[in-house]
Amino acid sequence: MVKTGSTCVVTPISETAKAAAVAAAAVVARDIPGRDVVQGRDIDTATQTEGDLDLDDIWNLNDPSSNPKPGSPGALGHYPRPEPGLKKNQARSLDLGVAGDEEEEEEVAAVAPMGPRQNRPDDTPQILEAFKQCRQDSTIIIREGTYQIRQVMNTTDLRNVSIELHGATLVWSADNISYWRQRCFSVTYAGRCTAWLFGGRDVSMRGFGKVLFNGNGQTWIDLAKGEANLNGRPISLTVWRGTNIFIDGITWRMAQFWHTFVAHSQNVTMTNMDMSTWTNSQHKSVNTDGTNTWNSRDVRIANWTVKCGDDCISVKGNSTNIHVSNVTCYESGAMCVGSIGSNSRQPDYVENVLFENIQLNHSSNAAWIKTYPGTGYVRNITFRNIRFSDVNQPIYVTSCIYSYQNCDSSRIPITNVRWENVTGTSRYNVAVGIHCSSGAPCDGFHFEGIDIKPKAGGNAKVLCSNIKNQASSGLQCTGPCPGSHPQQLSGNV
Structure with a gap:
């Protein structure tokens, strides 16, 4: 890592090693015993005095960008240096396979790459x-x-920091699983943790569409063996207590758990993301969500493509003013509010959420809301321009997710929800399944432009229970929806 003015430049250890080898070759090339030749200039290593070229001079001569302007791509620069306390010609030796006497080996060692272990380099320290x-x-x-x-x-x-990732690939290790499970940072929610806490005020991170985050997710998928919430399985990146955060142009492949999480944050914009986590084994890629928001407000998500084994975009408890637009999801839970209300002693509130211009392919659901029988409320939610193909159960609302028990004891009212222009094919013969709690009936539901057809043909069923003013909602129910009606169907009903 090199700092020039207000700019810090990081180069991977592997690239630093290559540069070191080039510089070493220049040092070894000599025409007089005991003397070095660097770009045509003689350096007498035996008689060098103050004012002569030192190791920094050697790097400067070989690296034309050793003094970059702030904001420009920086230099490999002045790395690696000798260990503190050593004289310039007493750097730790490193065998680079170059023949020569002992003095020559010391000079080659002066440009040895950084890294705690040559066989397992770690770029984390210099990034931090x-x-x-x-x-x-x-x-x-x-x-x-x-x-x-x-x-x-x-x-x-x-x-007030700008982070620029210019074609970088960040690979999270998978040969030290016990370390990650023990050291990942808690994010409080549901006992989950993260590999990277990212936050602050007025911060941007730009990948320019050329950066790749690789979480080695297959190792975690196989370790979990289908368990949804394996303890210590880390979220890839968490925006934590951030204000005015902008993240753009990042590609994820094989995330460890959720790709991203936004928690305790305000005014967060995340755009132009490409996320894909799948499985090549018999184990499912469960809980590899694209993102979840929690205890956050004023979050904008736009221009994403996500392939994952769980919710594509999920808005969880105490989220306000969330706008999701222009997202394409594959093999996922698509656009979701929830789950919320898992802790009956801690109310969850979600309001002012807009999902619009969404394309879905082979997902479990399309536009849906899931709560536990807890406390709080869900209100002012809009699903607009949702188009899909082969979705298990497109529109779904439940007051008792997962357990399907105590469904009518929930005290979470779900009100003022709009579904507009929701069109596509359902995998089975149910287009809509809505069970609201009889203890807190749904109210203010509005349906417009709903056109859902079973992919095998025939008429789609619309199942509804406990919706106030259902007759004027724009939805024609064909039958009741019991509390036990599941989120995902295995066949026609």
């Missing part, structure tokens, strides 16, 4: 150092290359 040194009124540039992430990262104290 960049966030530490440039945590305020600064720019952090992560240069092109592959970065090995072997440790948790907490970068939540940022102020």
